[in-house]
Amino acid sequence: xxxxxxKIIILTALLISIISIFSGCFLNKEEKKEGTKYTxxxxxxxxxxxxxxxxxxxxxxxxxxxxxxxxxxxxxxENAVGAIPKGVSLINYRIxxxxxYFNFNSYYQQIDKVLEVLCRAAIVKTFSQIPxxxxxxxxxxxxxxxxxxxNPIGTMVATDFVDIVGRDINSIRFTNLVFYFANETGDKLxxxxxxxxxxxxxxxxxxxxxxxxxxxxxxxxxxxxxxxLKVLSVTVKDNIxxxxxxxxxxxxxxDVKDYIPIYSIVNSLSxxxxxxxxxxxxxxxxxxxxxxSISLEKPLDRNLDYVGGETN
Numbered sequence: 001x002x003x004x005x006x007k008i009i010i011l012t013a014l015l016i017s018i019i020s021i022f023s024g025c026f027l028n029k030e031e032k033k034e035g036t037k038y039t040x041x042x043x044x045x046x047x048x049x050x051x052x053x054x055x056x057x058x059x060x061x062x063x064x065x066x067x068x069x070x071x072x073x074x075x076x077x078e079n080a081v082g083a084i085p086k087g088v089s090l091i092n093y094r095i096x097x098x099x100x101y102f103n104f105n106s107y108y109q110q111i112d113k114v115l116e117v118l119c120r121a122a123i124v125k126t127f128s129q130i131p132x133x134x135x136x137x138x139x140x141x142x143x144x145x146x147x148x149x150x151n152p153i154g155t156m157v158a159t160d161f162v163d164i165v166g167r168d169i170n171s172i173r174f175t176n177l178v179f180y181f182a183n184e185t186g187d188k189l190x191x192x193x194x195x196x197x198x199x200x201x202x203x204x205x206x207x208x209x210x211x212x213x214x215x216x217x218x219x220x221x222x223x224x225x226x227x228x229l230k231v232l233s234v235t236v237k238d239n240i241x242x243x244x245x246x247x248x249x250x251x252x253x254x255d256v257k258d259y260i261p262i263y264s265i266v267n268s269l270s271x272x273x274x275x276x277x278x279x280x281x282x283x284x285x286x287x288x289x290x291x292x293s294i295s296l297e298k299p300l301d302r303n304l305d306y307v308g309g310e311t312n
Contacts, residue, residue, distance in 0.1 A: 034058065038129050040072050041122035041165070042080035047115060048169040050122055051080045062095055062132050073126055083122035085111050091141075099155060100127045103139040114169045117197060120145075121161040128158045134217070153195065157217075162198035162207055171200045177208055178271035180264045180307065181221040186256030188308025189264060190221055205234045205241055205269060212268055224264035226252040232283070239276040240299050241269050249282050250290065258291045263306050270302035277301055 035058040044051050055072050059065045070093065076082050084090065089105040102123060111119065124136045135155035138145040144152040164172055177196050180189040198204060209231050215223035230246040243265065253261060266278040277299035282288050286296050 041125045043083050043118050050165045083119050098134040100133045100136045106141045108140045124156045125158045167199045180267040181216045182224045189306050224261050241275045242279045244281040258293045266300045267302050
């Protein structure tokens with residue numbers, strides 16, 4: 001059967017119209033995703049890992065956004081459950097001095113430890129995204145949430161829960177990391193300790209160094225390393241941690257005493273149970289001197305003589 005040229009033109013036009021209609025529908029669906037994207041965290045149905053879901057909103061007021069996110073957070077999405085276990089009630093919540101507070105009833109203390117960590121991680125990772133919120137504190141019946149040793153957990157940030165999204169809770173580890181930051185005058189180190197949750201396949205040494213480079217967020221502590229410093233590699237062998245930095249370590253050193261950056265690294269890493277000494281390298285070489293005064297030729301031991309006090 002022979003189709004006329006006129007019919008071909010008509011069919012082509014019709015096909016283009018159909019494509020345009022479907023394209024328009026697709027664009028309309030995309031238009032519904034206007035606004036700022038937030039990630040809401042839930043617990044999977046097996047109760048052993050976090051899952052995430054994108055949420056878009058045009059809300060900019062922090063308190064209104066907290067209310068809106070809490071409404072989404074409380075829902076049960078497909079293939080997941082709400083992060084707050086049954087029996088746990090949220091008594092009240094607020095944002096105060098850039099901290100988001102969540103006050104739960106006493107049943108919160110009866111949650112299984114594994115589930116509690118997931119619940120806490122979901123809350124912190126979801127609500128710390130609110131502009132202006134610098135941390136999250138969980139309270140139980142108006143009292144601070146305590147750890148297993150009876151110490152207040154205090155303010156938490158998203159990075160306290162390292163890479164646990166989509167990971168089986170059985171692979172998650174809990175520890176306290178110790179950082180040595182500088183004091184205001186740059187001649188002493190100050191010890192800072194914080195709890196961290198991470199997966200067993202994650203390099204805790206790499207994370208510690210990255211956080212040390214990022215610098216402290218708490219008042220009273222000061223950075224010891226340049227923020228653009230790159231960690232080229234980190235390995236541990238025979239209880240010696242080999243840290244390889246780029247040349248920024250030598251060229252962009254901060255205006256602090258020569259020993260401060262060195263022992264900020266060595267003392268912080270040496271707090272890890274598997275590390276006794278630290279070998280610092282620059283571009284793979286240890287044949288260098290830091291600020292022409294400290295030789296990096298051999299592994300260095302922890303030295304607490306430069307520590308001036310403890311603040312938390």
